[in-house]
Amino acid sequence: MKKLKFFLIVTMLISMCSCTKKEPYQQIEICMDELKEKIENKESFNFMVIRDQCDFCQALKNYIDLTSQEHDGVILYTIDSTDFGFKREKEEDLLTSDTEDGQALLNLCPYFLYTPSIYTVEEGKIVTSGIGFDDLSKSVSVWDLDSFVDFNEAQQVEFWDFIS
Numbered sequence: 001m002k003k004l005k006f007f008l009i010v011t012m013l014i015s016m017c018s019c020t021k022k023e024p025y026q027q028i029e030i031c032m033d034e035l036k037e038k039i040e041n042k043e044s045f046n047f048m049v050i051r052d053q054c055d056f057c058q059a060l061k062n063y064i065d066l067t068s069q070e071h072d073g074v075i076l077y078t079i080d081s082t083d084f085g086f087k088r089e090k091e092e093d094l095l096t097s098d099t100e101d102g103q104a105l106l107n108l109c110p111y112f113l114y115t116p117s118i119y120t121v122e123e124g125k126i127v128t129s130g131i132g133f134d135d136l137s138k139s140v141s142v143w144d145l146d147s148f149v150d151f152n153e154a155q156q157v158e159f160w161d162f163i164s
Contacts, residue, residue, distance in 0.1 A: 022073035030077045032101040042124035046163045047077040049117045057116045060133040071160055081105065081115065111148050118163060130162045
């Protein structure tokens with residue numbers, strides 16, 4: 001009888017723990033100082049660089065709004081790069097910036113060029129990037145961190161699969 005009671009109590013505790021609901025999807029806007037602090041603290045997370053007047057950013061925002069309720073537990077940090085002062089002399093050049101925040105982002109992501117750009121950080125190290133957003137396939141172009149993206153060669157990965 002004691003074994004049966006013990007089994008029932010353990011089963012009940014396990015079922016209660018496994019039914020715990022995760023927090024709903026969260027998109028948290030942060031500044032460059034907060035991003036640098038998370039990296040210095042060797043955290044693991046995803047962040048996305050966006051800007052105003054970006055049609056691809058807006059399409060992704062709309063997709064997130066429609067589907068985020070299906071992705072509990074996901075947190076995506078966002079950086080608005082609208083005022084980062086990016087420019088480049090020639091098409092093959094890296095971007096430059098005349099702002100402190102823009103320079104800080106380019107120090108972390110030297111081949112940053114397009115928005116939205118989503119970066120995966122593991123233990124304080126940026127390990128992969130998902131560039132742009134294809135509204136038809138709901139995907140980002142996964143590319144390495146040491147060259148500009150080649151959209152013809154990049155692997156297409158569904159947005160939620162990339163950040164999950």
